[in-house]
Amino acid sequence: MEREIVFTGIGGQGIQLMAKVLAQAAVDAGRHAMLFGLYGGAMRGGPSESTVVIGDAPIEAPPIVPACWSIVAMHPSALPALLAKLRPGGLLFANETLVDVALDGRAVVPVPATRLAEESGNVMGAGMVMLGAFVAHTAVVPLERVVAAMRAALPPHRTRMADANAALLARGAERVRTAQHAGAA
Amino acid sequence: MSHLEKVFETTDLLLRTEHSLCPGCGEPVALRTILELIGELGLRERTICVAGIGCYTAFPMIMDVDVLQALHGRAPSVATGVKRVRPDAFVFTMQGDGDMVSEGLQEVLHAAARGEKFTAVVFNNAVFGETGGHMTATTVLGQHTKTTIGGRDRERHGNPIRIAELIAQLDGSAYVARAAVHTPSGIKLARQYLHDAFRTQLDGKGFSLVEILTMCPTDWFVPPDQGPAFLERNLVPIYPLGVIKH
């Protein structure tokens, strides 16, 4: 089965990196993956979107998917148009710091990604928090693979950030786990 | 029987000594000089000639060296590809003024600026010979061609380009000279300049260019024996002979 995940947000939120890390982690875990990013010329502030499809065989879906299994929304600007693509029962991950999570009865996994990143003193790391939460909730790939892929994806002059990012990924994962426990209780 | 001293011998790199070009044409003289030098320097086995398109396109089939035929204007890029993958080859281009200075000016400028280590030879007869005598970028002011009836006029047709001086300005060029083949002493000098240009290449020093003024009596509309005088009178004043950069 192919699982299509669309990441949406604005430039500077690390949308492309989140998607790239997830796709690389899936490949490292022995699965097939496809990755396609669309972003405007602006490095910061313009719309940014990236699609990842993960499967167990060569990917059939085209990179602009007609429907998706999950949406990860870091920012609300491009979300309304995307929501139509979310399959019934599909999962919406919302950065509740910026995205209004009261979305007409859909199952929403709220993650205060920007706030948690800020609390860690790294507002640019919201994407990593969200990605940690996403993999912890969906288990599409093991978190360790994501951490390893993130380390490999950083350019050499940024390896300093790797440990900080690993902590942010863990923070997001932990947030989901506690929320799940709370829900179960 | 008197004793005859051997003063002249054709090079065996010329597979046929008769050519199909016009009587009085300067290009066969220039070609023979090039081939003699290649023979003397023992370069035949490593030579790759890249030929342009003009009257001299008749030469590859009578030259006993490997020739890669290029399109009109493109020889410097093709020679670049050759020399980059075969750095040990001896590579020279053979172009006309129409080929190099009109159609392919950008190519030769960039190749020279990059300092490509081949030798560019341009036969400048100040006319598109092969098409029947039309103005090129080196046609001199006042020169009659089929497209400058009444003479090339600065206002109407613009000014001629001195390609050798232009190339000499570029940092990548290591040797630049201009010769002419209209007199025996001119041919001797041409031989010397070609030799020095070839040496520049063999020493890996950078781009080398020899511009050779050649007679084209047919498209200068003069009898074959008037070609040398026409060249001396009309071309040499605009295109002074000598070493321009070394």
Next chain:
Amino acid sequence: MSERALMEGSAAMAESAVRAGCRFYAGYPITPSTEILEYMSVRLPEVGGTCMNAESEIEAIGMVWGAAGCGVRSMIASTGQGISLMQESFAELANAQIPIVAVNMCRGQADYFQATRGGGHGDYRFIVLAPASAQEAVDLAQLAFHLADEWRNPVMIMGDFLLSHTSELVEFPAAAFPEPSAKPWAVTGANGRRGITLSPLGPPEKLSTDIAAALGAATAKHAAIRAAETRAETAHLDDAELVVVAFGFPGRFARYAVRLARERGLRVGFVRPISLWPFPRDVVATAAQRARAVAVFELNAGQMIEDVELAVRGRVPVHAIGGISHDHSGFGVGPLLNVDYILERIEAVYAA
């Protein structure tokens, strides 16, 4: 040993070319082919090759001509505009029977005619291959170098923005084809033999003027290439009432739409020409024989549809369900790259 990696289609294709023995590349930046130039500028020096950031497309193809004329596997890539500038050289490279691999990372699919008919002069043909995934780009790059050498004919790979920029898991095969055979036609310096002339204008032998024979040899192989090198992917043709034909990466959108149509119970089949020249005429003709109609999805004003019509020969109606499609960037990623849209068009033609 084969290796796997997550790579963009452009990088995957370039890497595959290097593994196929490509040692010379020249290019001039233009979206979306620039990534190949960037990749080659890093990768080729690592294997002792040369990458030239040429000053124009015309100079780039000249450089590739020189390297390929020496017998070195050589590649060039550009986009429609740049490919247009290379057409004189393309035509004459084919006449000179110099094998090169040329990549057109097209904007949309507007260059089908340019690729399959040639924008240059004369009787020449390029073998044209159109991958629909990064993996196929890898496989077809290997094939392209093999075919170019085997037939002594240029080969073109047609891609687009999506192929260039979509990352997928690719596997590099260990050794896809045997080592290329000797190249006695290449200029090397006349060591131990008489000189040769490698030219689009006449024969290689000195003192010969048999131009007709030389040009005849350059084109006589076309029939054999048609017979041996036609490639297509097909699906669901056995009971298809409607046959959808599409090529390249956009063909993947069409294939997905066909799958959804099948899930809805429509008897729709699929043909994806992999070789655009030679065009898989027989495959399309056979598929059309059993169908009520044919629908062609392509991102242009209607180009491949002419080849489909030639194959179908009026037996059933042939409908265009694609069109020109662009977003604000002009790179060919437009609203028609939409599975739902294609599905709607398929349903409409099916119901007609």
